[in-house]
Amino acid sequence: MQLAESKGYEVREEKIDVDYALEADECFCVGTAAVISSIGKIEHGGRVVEYCGGGVGPIAMELYESLTNIQQRRTPDEFGWTVTVE
Secondary structure, three states, X not given: OHHHHHOOOOOOOOOOXXXXXXXXXXXXXXXXXXXXXXXXXXXXXXXXXXXXXXXXOHHHHHHHHHHHHHHOOOOOOOOOOOOOOO
16 A cells, blocks of 8 residues: 555555446455455456456556565665565
8 A cells, every 4th residue: 555655546445345346447456475466357246347458457567566676675665664584
């Protein structure tokens, strides 16, 4: 969420209705193990919605690249997320 905000995206943390998700331009999940994982399509109530041609969308790709660059120390960690273990 902090990373997305730093890129200028509006971030909200809230429960959403499935119909709201079905209207999105892009859909992805974020988590410690998943990092940032695109959702190719959602099927609900006889309706099928495909996001970004079933592939990775531009926002998910931007956030994934930024996050993994921080994790792998290719770019500075301005958030204080990484710790050097000696």
